[in-house]
Amino acid sequence: MRIDNNIRYYTQPISNRTSFTSLFRLSSCQDSFGVYHITQNSTECRDDLNYDELAKIAKKRFEKYEKINIMPMNGSDGTESYCIANSILKIFGESESKKRIFPIVVSDIDPDIIENYGKKGIIALGEKDENLFGKNLSKYFESTNMSELPDIAIYPKNAKAYKLKPEFKENFKFEVMDFMNRLKTTKDEGNSIILIRNCLAQSYTRLERTFLFCELDNIMHNNSLFVIGGYDRANIPNLVNDLKTYGFKEVGKNIFSKNSNIYNKFAEPMIKQKNFFSDFIRKIKNKL
Numbered sequence: 001m002r003i004d005n006n007i008r009y010y011t012q013p014i015s016n017r018t019s020f021t022s023l024f025r026l027s028s029c030q031d032s033f034g035v036y037h038i039t040q041n042s043t044e045c046r047d048d049l050n051y052d053e054l055a056k057i058a059k060k061r062f063e064k065y066e067k068i069n070i071m072p073m074n075g076s077d078g079t080e081s082y083c084i085a086n087s088i089l090k091i092f093g094e095s096e097s098k099k100r101i102f103p104i105v106v107s108d109i110d111p112d113i114i115e116n117y118g119k120k121g122i123i124a125l126g127e128k129d130e131n132l133f134g135k136n137l138s139k140y141f142e143s144t145n146m147s148e149l150p151d152i153a154i155y156p157k158n159a160k161a162y163k164l165k166p167e168f169k170e171n172f173k174f175e176v177m178d179f180m181n182r183l184k185t186t187k188d189e190g191n192s193i194i195l196i197r198n199c200l201a202q203s204y205t206r207l208e209r210t211f212l213f214c215e216l217d218n219i220m221h222n223n224s225l226f227v228i229g230g231y232d233r234a235n236i237p238n239l240v241n242d243l244k245t246y247g248f249k250e251v252g253k254n255i256f257s258k259n260s261n262i263y264n265k266f267a268e269p270m271i272k273q274k275n276f277f278s279d280f281i282r283k284i285k286n287k288l
């Protein structure tokens with residue numbers, strides 16, 4: 001099922017906007033269990049993550065690590081990752097960022113959004129996004145014609161079209177991937193920042209979130225960080241409590257780390273349950 005985003009610009013606020021001011025798009029994609037999820041891009045709030053705070057925590061926490069893996073696992077059109085990179089460059093400096101952090105591999109389940117924005121280096125920025133980049137806006141982006149913006153989304157009336165400048169663009173690689181699949185292939189050595197933000201409240205059930213937390217618990221090293229979104233937090237009342245049950249503690253706004261190994265033991269039966277459920281769902285799908 002594809003949802004048609006047939007209008008090019010919007011002027012009225014759209015309810016349930018969840019991530020960017022820059023574009024609005026509805027679609028649906030199949031996850032690794034074969035389940036379809038409504039995917040939605042956009043929001044009016046960009047302040048659910050303090051990007052400078054994240055970069056500062058990373059600098060301190062990963063001091064002894066040669067490499068730091070920043071993994072936006074539902075990175076959408078790239079805006080979130082460009083904001084992260086802006087703060088990383090500010091806090092780590094250019095040469096250290098290049099040596100230890102870039103390229104950031106940004107993944108998302110939606111092939112249309114990855115192919116049409118991230119891979120092409122095209123972005124629509126609303127006023128809030130532009131403010132976030134401040135004086136670096138013209139360092140990283142150049143204005144381009146509005147006609148360059150892909151026809152697969154609608155844009156706020158005041159949005160402007162930008163292209164990433166080549167030196168900034170080379171800091172990112174974009175891939176189509178379900179976050180569950182990416183987690184499964186992630187080998188975390190304690191130097192990871194995993195971001196899954198602002199999609200869980202859109203179409204994920206509590207059981208599906210349990211699978212996710214089990215997988216995180218399974219693969220994440222205690223030193224690494226997991227970052228959630230403000231929209232998910234506001235709309236899933238037990239999100240933070242559930243994370244605590246899996247041994248996560250908040251070390252910055254919406255930034256979590258694993259607490260201790262005691263909880264890992266506690267989560268073992270849940271991991272078994274998750275594997276049982278994923279096999280079960282696959283078997284049912286194969287029969288359909």
Ligand SMILES: C[S@@+](CC[C@H](N)C(=O)[O-])C[C@H]1O[C@@H](n2cnc3c(N)ncnc32)[C@H](O)[C@@H]1O
Nearest residue numbers: 019039074076080108109110178179197198199
């Ligand atoms: C509202 S955007 C959030 C973008 C960004 N993380 C942020 O908070 O600024 C939601 C994105 O999650 C993606 N998404 C939903 N389910 C996913 C999954 N299972 N794996 C990867 N991406 C997913 C959607 O395609 C969409 O691009």
